[in-house]
Amino acid sequence: TLINPGNHVKMQEGTLGFFIASDAKEVKRALFYCKACHDDITDPKRIKKCGCKKSKNSYNGYIKSIEEDQQSALSPKKKQRNGGTRNSPNSSPKIMRHDPLLIPGSEQIETMDENIKKYDSTGMFHWCLSKDIEKVLLTRSEAAMTVLSGHVVVCIFGDVNSALIGLRNFVMPLRASNFHYHELKHIVFVGSLEYLKREWETLHNFPKVSILPGTPLSRADLRAVNINLCDMCVILSANQNNIDDASLQDKECILASLNIKSMQFDDSIGVLQANSQGFTPPGMDRSSPENSPVHGLVRQTSVTTGANIPIITELVNDSNVQFLD
Incomplete structure (x- = not known):
């Protein structure tokens, strides 16, 4: 473990670093540093992302994407460990994008692909x-x-x-x-x-x-x-x-x-619940509050x-x- 290593210390590849800075831009300089392009730079503010340094780890991504269709060949245990079955197929977000009456067809409210x-x-x-x-x-x-x-x-x-x-x-x-x-x-x-x-x-x-x-x-x-x-x-x-x-x-x-x-x-939730009968999808149990398009609003009536x-x-x-x- 090294704390505030000096210029004489040579960091080995794969070293995990924790940066404490006043701005995220200062930390990104370490990420963008390229010996070929920035070796002669004396002003750290001039360190920018260069074209010759290709991201091997997709540092702009910070992700690991898990697709269930790609996980179908994996064992159930590995599939669960990787997060492929995190969401129940019966679960859904409280904001339902595909109901035109609930959300006005805009792209602002994001719904993650279920898969x-x-x-x-x-x-x-x-x-x-x-x-x-x-x-x-x-x-x-x-x-x-x-x-x-x-x-x-x-x-x-x-x-x-x-x-x-x-x-x-x-x-x-x-x-x-x-x-x-x-x-x-x-x-x-x-x-x-x-x-x-x-x-x-x-x-x-x-x-x-x-x-x-x-x-x-x-x-x-x-x-x-x-x-x-x-x-x-x-x-x-x-x-x-x-x-x-x-x-x-x-x-x-x-x-x-x-x-x-x-x-x-105004206690307008009752009005919403009454109106929801008109746009409840066919086959949905309208009598069950959990199946209501406005499920989650019921407890807020007070x-x-x-x-x-x-x-x-x-x-x-x-x-x-x-x-x-």
């Missing part, structure tokens, strides 16, 4: 092909027409000048591979698009992530993402260090929390006030917790 399970190179996290941020953006109308339920709403305050807080560290535990794919909760970020664009480079390989550009203080944005049906609402701020007055550092998070708690919601929404609010100063009640 393919993808994980990162460590096998510890669910993974997907990198997506452009434009493909995960939701408008208010698209978000409102999407039956989001049991999801995680992340209200984030930040702008183009805010320090990055590292949303990747927030998302990673929610994408752990010990969850089945259908158990992953959809994550919807509500906040400044300029800020989220800066964070997106570290988030674009995680599945089931959407962004609603807006502000957490807008009730229209919060209603559009069905905040009353979420499993958890998390309020974060990247602007806290920009304020010198300690009593005002948590202002945005506190206002957002109080705004949500004071919201009122949420008619924001005070009943589970909220985690980030505070810099513990004394400011008094303002949350």
Whole structure:
């Protein structure tokens, strides 16, 4: 084990390294380093991905893709070990893409191919092909027409000048591979698009992530993402260090929390359940709530006030917790 090895140390091929840096771009320099192209470079910032270095390990992928049709020749034990049978054939995500009444035919809400399970190179996290941020953006109308339920709403305050807080560290535990794919909760970020664009480079390989550009203080944005049906609402701020007055550092998070708690919601789930009888697929047992197209919404019927929404609010100063009640 070597900690902060000096220039005199020659690393052998296959050495596992752990990098601690303020930015992921700094770590990528070690990944992109090529002796033929970068040997004479004195400024580390000039180390870029070169054309002569071909990726043998698909470092842009960070995956191991497991296809069930390719696993058919494997033994059942090996098939299970590789994750080929992670999802039950009877299980399905709460967001059903193929129902035109539930999702408005857009590409924002991603549904993983049932026959393919993808994980990162460590096998510890669910993974997907990198997506452009434009493909995960939701408008208010698209978000409102999407039956989001049991999801995680992340209200984030930040702008183009805010320090990055590292949303990747927030998302990673929610994408752990010990969850089945259908158990992953959809994550919807509500906040400044300029800020989220800066964070997106570290988030674009995680599945089931959407962004609603807006502000957490807008009730229209919060209603559009069905905040009353979420499993958890998390309020974060990247602007806290920009304020010198300690009593005002948590202002945005506190206002957002109080705004949500004071919201009122109609109990419209009963209407959805009644209307679902009209588009229930043939052969489906309509009397069973588990077979309902809005399964997962039933337990949320009591949420008619924001005070009943589970909220985690980030505070810099513990004394400011008094303002949350």
